[in-house]
Amino acid sequence: MTRKPTLAVVGATGAVGTVMLSILSERADVWGEIRLVASKRSAGKRLVVRGEEVEVRLLEPSVFDGVDVAMFDVPDEVSAQWAPIAVSRGAVAVDNSGAFRMDPDVPLVVPEVNGAAAASRPKGIIANPNCTTLTMMDALGALHAKWQLTELVVASYQAASGAGQPGVDRLYDELGVVGGRRDLGVRAGDVRAALAEKLGDQASPFPAPLALNVVPWAGSLKDGGWSSEELKVRNESRKILGIPDLRVSATCVRVPVVTTHSLAVHATFASPVTVDEAHEALAEAPNVVVVDDPAKGEFPTPADTVGADPTFIGRIRQALDFPNTLDLFITGDNLRKGAALNTAQIAELIAAELS
């Protein structure tokens, strides 16, 4: 290809899309035209990418004509309908929804871990993993390469922006109500009552108050009481790491953080691994930063991670009672590595392939 490839960003005005535009503006510019696409509600808006204003175009089949790579940052059902249309018009679709992730004919790609998988895409579609799974994949991929992962027990501390812009807006609204009060969080229901009084029946994407609270639920209900988010962590980790029998239990919990997911991970390997060896392997891993000196108060937190590209790993401990097992704490910006950044990295793999 002599011209630079054309990129379409579908869902350019959402929470992930907004971060995508700044990521595309920051990274080495491999793209020719960047076409911004959204639903009727947002078409016609003008957004800035690479320092230039671009008018958002309506999502319709012809918008994909001449497009080489089409990224989708939209709900599952929109991707399910439109990614195949983009492919039929000649684009490779890189989809950040859950619509295609477990399709055996769609690779699920984390470039640092299984980038080669992107080359084989029978449907012309490549899937971007769920943000919770992505938070730990770079670190676990590096450890798995050396010691062979066999078991994962994960508890998440997930940010409001995992529920999109409505999640962010709701958390800010709730913090506006509780901030300055010193009488809340001391009696059952007092936070609910304060929110109801000030915010009325304004819809929340969360099934309980998030300010001054944690909510052990994300996604939809599946068999056995599992949430869809918890099953994604299991099934997507297995597919990305190529360990079909990886044993996984996850409990997914929303916390009052705007952006950046955190995970407490209990990871068991086939062979013995020490903390020093893990530090060494992670120091060499791409896009992973080890922050692990609690004596100096150094460990990853969401407030220190948000806006950064790498994932941060700390609190690495050898389990006292479980052989070949490490306990660790991982943070990652759920809108960047957890979504837009990983999608951009996949798209760049395709751009390199086309050039």
Added chain:
Amino acid sequence: MTRKPTLAVVGATGAVGTVMLSILSERADVWGEIRLVASKRSAGKRLVVRGEEVEVRLLEPSVFDGVDVAMFDVPDEVSAQWAPIAVSRGAVAVDNSGAFRMDPDVPLVVPEVNGAAAASRPKGIIANPNCTTLTMMDALGALHAKWQLTELVVASYQAASGAGQPGVDRLYDELGVVGGRRDLGVRAGDVRAALAEKLGDQASPFPAPLALNVVPWAGSLKDGGWSSEELKVRNESRKILGIPDLRVSATCVRVPVVTTHSLAVHATFASPVTVDEAHEALAEAPNVVVVDDPAKGEFPTPADTVGADPTFIGRIRQALDFPNTLDLFITGDNLRKGAALNTAQIAELIAAELS
């Protein structure tokens, strides 16, 4: 004993002491005199217990003369010094600090689980467990009795009041700064900067911002990168449940909640257990409430738990890949069952023994 026993509450003015006074005012009144005791800073204050004003007395040896049971809600070093003095003056000491919990001559008691252990107290001291451990003991004790617990992987979501009144004050101060702002939590360091600007170098009991953040640290640094809080969960669970070889890994994380600790628990047993069987066993367990119908949005959260006596259990799932294993989510008011309530229950065991 013909008279009702005399109780001393040492540390009556602290975060736990304050809750203790309301618990003593609510429960069946087994006490004669209730003597409130504190350090020089608080001695002379007048506090209300059982509807009556009582003057706080200075902590000195003679304050224990005539006392039958002395509760200690004070830092480790204060308990280490003063509990033996109370015993030497004739009292049974019930200590809520960490000073004596792992002493083999001091029973570590959760009345619903191992209440009988309180009767054998060679030093005259009974220890009250750490709040994080206590949050899950009633539920796990009931499950252990039926299926024999062998492994625990725990991730905590711990409230600010676990760090006492300074923790509560700090969280409110921080929420006062971030509440109403809609520009924070989006760039690394922005929350730190906003707090520094508004709160200056006002001391925090937390090693990082807690508002709009989670902090994977509680307690002091121990060997292998473990925090003291994480080791307490391991060692105290083993002692209370009477399983010296119980395999435990815990990761303790502070969250911006005022009061009520939450735990994601991955519990493995010696024999198979279904979700229905677990529901049944927990429904019969004292002071445990099952809240587990996610289809109706029912699961425990801190905001719905604070101020209540029981611990709440939900999200009970049979692990998909681990035999004989349940994943669950537990909440408990860390100042009530996690501290003052359990101490009051132990003291009542002694009162019954004396009567």
